[in-house]
Amino acid sequence: MLKKILILATGMLLQLLSSFAANTENGKNQEINLIPIPVKVENRTGSFNITSATKLVADASLKGITDLFAAVLHAPTGYQLRQAESDNSGIHFTINSTYNPTLGNEGYILDVTPTRIDISSNKPAGLFYAMQSLIQLLPKEVESSVKVEQENWTVPCVKITDYPRFGWRGLMLDVSRHYFPKESVKKYIDQLAKYKMNVFHWHLTDDQGWRIEIKSLPELTSIGAWRAPRMGTWWTREPRAKNEPVSYGGFYTQDDVKEIVKYAQDRFVTIIPEIDVPGHSLAALAAYPNLSCTGGPFNVNVGNVFYTKEDNALCPGNEQSFAFMDKVLTELATLFPAQYIHIGGDECYKGFWKNCPKCKKRMTDEKLKTVEELQSYFIKRMEKMVISKGKKMIGWDEILEGGLAPEATVMSWRGIQGGVNAAKMNHPVIMTPDHNCYLDLYQGDPAGEPPTYSMLTLRTCYNFEPVPAELTDQSLILGGQGNLWTESVPTYRHAEYMTWPRAFALSEVFWSQKTSRNWEGFIHRMEANLARYDVANVNYARSVYDATIRPIKKSADKPMQITLVKELDDLDIYYTFDGTFPDRFSSKYTDTLNIPKGADTFRMITYRNNQPVGKMITASIKEIEKRSGSK
Template identity: 55%
Template sequence: MKFSHIVYFCLAVTFAQAQTPIHLIPQPVRLEPQSGAFTLSKGTTIEYNQADGRVVAEMLSQQLNVPTGLGLLPKAGKSGKIQLTINETHDNQLGQEGYTLDASPKRIVITANKPAGLFYGIQTLTQLLPKEIESKTAVSQTWSVPAVRISDYPRFGWRGVMLDVSRHFFTKEEVKRFIDQLAELKFNTLHWHLTDDNGWRIEIKSLPKLTEVGAWRVARTGHYGDRPSPKPGEPKPYGGFYTQNDIKEVVAYAQARNVTIVPEIDVPGHSMAALAAYPELSCTKAQVNVDPGTPFSEWYGNGTFKMKVENTLNPSDENVYAFLDKVFTEVAALFPNPYIHVGGDECYKGYWAQDPGCQALMKQLNIRHVEDLQGYFMNRVEKILTAKGKKLLGWDEILEGGISPGATVMSWRGIKGGIEAAHAGHNVVMTPTTFAYLDYNQGDPTIDPPIYANLRTQKSYSYEPVPEGVDAKYILGGQGNLWTEQIPTLRHVEYMMYPRGWALAEVYWSQKEAKNWPNFVQRMETHFDRADVARINYSRAVYDAIVRTSMNGDKLRLELAGEVPGLDIYYTTDDTMPDQFSTKYTQPVDLPDGNITLRVVTYRSGKPIGHLITLTRDALQKRVGRF
């Protein structure tokens, strides 16, 4: 985008906010406010100029009719009050997913090269309507759209979110609801993590025990990773799986909303659920259970770990590859996209090192390090996928041991793996923990349920997916990852997803030059209101104080900050409850000695807005240098 366009864009948004605020997420490439507004009525017609636009027109009528009660019916034509037009001549700038939207007091026209562009145009149109358009029941009010001209197209072709359904099973109706939310934000990829240690979620008809055994575990509550192991003979009622008919239904539902589903079958590690069903595929052949969240591994500070229970397929056993051929034959038939994700992450090789078959294979391959067996395994898997017309996609560990040039890498351990992969000529999807892990705490760890890391919305919004020095042509795009060890319900999925998911939607769709955190905050707050109407859960952690400590000589120094503009932070250390008449934080302060308790609260415009944070001196001491 040229500098003149950036200036004009900012002026346009400012002008629009002076009239009717236009708070779109993700931000479009160009937005030019016009005078007046278009008002929906029972006489509003929805028309599409080509048959390919019919499905999108029908979706628009459904989106509008529930809250408005207007009963609008789409039809073929070129003169609708809301006109959906597929271009006769291809507009190179719009590409496959771009659109233009021209709303005047008389008419709304959305144009695109493809139905996908029309679909994203109607998502923008819905955001231009009042928040009550998100209502699940009819609302009596005026339905107006501010006059505006928008030209929009995505920066990246891969804009995704990963949903882990192994740790907790989500029904197909819940997955559909999640897909609806992704599509509204112009995400176009759902990475579906279907198998792991805690449950196998996809029916494989040739291997029925995968779901008869691998989809079910004992019922457990409490913090994941601290739960007791299954007892002999204990019932296993917790879990579930998708039949192949379920999968077909969800895939078709997603396709209609321009969302591609990429399935993940996580191998060779993270395979405990598969081994519970078929223990002969492991090195030890020992019977294991589908894990309910026990402490089955020990992690060390340098990133290495040890498994207490075997969860890895045996790379020296030909039966493993026959098993995987059956699995991938059926998976490939269910998912029409070109990729199958095969995991490859966190593969513990201790059992391989002790296995005579693995040692013999290493001698045969003339390799000295057991880690290199993963490269052998992944190359065997890639041959299986290639035979089925699929491309291999895996976490960045697949770079270890060597992979073919055609493999695509998902960089999750920071950006290092993505840089290495791109320099080697691999296509890359950027999804680093440091910006895109949506299971991390988004506020103070004393407020949110505890987990091992923290990621604030502002940090996610600040992400730049193309690393410096990397040819952008290798960066397909990126995604947010939502692991569900600590997320048992769809409501909590939403809580962890938003507003960080809104931030990442903008990172992957909008132009780099348009990024503006204070402006995003305004739009985010509008979407809080819209989410309330839509009954979508979200976190308000952006309003909480950020509490850091350091040492100033022998004194404990307190540093407070706010994530969003305009917050006033108040605190106490005298065992009183803070309010706007307590001490206002203005600069770092040395805390008094003694067994104090810090209490912090945020206000905006004279009203409390954030959570109360309470920290003992011991807790403050432990934070030194950590946040």
């Protein structure tokens, strides 16, 4: 009897161990590393295995979504997943027969069991976002663009209930300073949509290039889209020489635009076009100099200093400026189905307006006391024009100056105060303050990064709160976006480097509930998603693993000192002042450092778990002194 009991007990133990191993393999202990973090996640035992026989069960009207999902899986798996109208197993995409107010228009429920996956939402957009979560639940190899030899494509059993905090979740790409081909723009849209962002703000015009075909104004692209080629740091470049060829640039034809708009629509992304006026118009003036106060001639700017020295604004006293903009907006409105058109309105130098006879006459006729009121006059006419095309107008927060247009939406970039002021005037606001959302800024120590200006770390992005506590009507904050200006971004690979992972942080700020956000948890999930980007060959910055040098200005009784700041608590910093390369056997940073007499070079590197994880960063003592203002 005892022998039988022992055999039975042994068998039960082996069964339990086998069950544990299967559950571990099939998803019980598989981590859920979703970005942005969902509202609610219920972990379960087991997993669902996707095979070549798995059916995508959906109404025929949802074929666009199921085709996208099938296309994502086809490259790495080789599977040709088919849509079916009914099946007891498979992956089910369902629009709710009764509207669930908790989910809204973009929320979803994703329910994974060992036998089937159920996705439900009120609207197709919710199914699309559930699909993005489902893809993130699959092994990272699903991101590959070529077939991967892998036996199991498993999804851990889980139930996710999710919906966004804000309706406006965007990224802006500036294609004026550097032109990015059509396929790169599509890739950017793909990447932002994967992380549940739904707005692509397309900065199409500026002093350095006009990038969209306007058929009634052909010189905008035949002249305004091209400039003399240059390299070197922005604002230090030599101006275009007389008769120097203009070969750098490009533009999007209207057929290109239609193709990109359709591509975005299929991914539930709205494209907001921006034509930046009245300032930032040098490329337009190169094509049509009669629209300026001074008459030109003008060259498309190559990145040389010109602001306040050269006229770059449309003349608000010239009625031809408004006829020009009417043609532009007419064609723009037919190309972009979005309800908004962005007209810029930022950083307009008004010095040339003060001496312009046409501007003086306009101010007299309209009883305008200042050039700020003259800009407001221009913007208000833009709004009437935009409304006449069946659209709404957005402008940067400078449009508040001189009086805000009656129905304008304000994009607040100079901090949040412009947004606060606009909201208190009952205007909708999109929050995109430069100190939280400008992705062209340094994301690590300048000594270890490509040249740009100012600083925006990953942690600062993640800590952004778009809704100011002082607002009584918080519904006026539509959401926010990250902005990638490209003066210092000459290639698409570098655009990716500047965008990710900071856009991971912003996607969570704009989608996830405020109470769900947690820095340490985010970093863990970020690292899992960076591994996915490695598979997908998407570039990104590892600056969060580096330390930053913070100099302390020396005084008469104290030598020059520096502190070293890290974003991740589990990093160790090692340094040298003697010109050698530090490693984990070098001096370890613990507190403020005195710079030794005679030292001319400082180097540092970060380690995690005794392994190098950051870049070797080298800075001259002279450069550090410059940062502090010491001499």
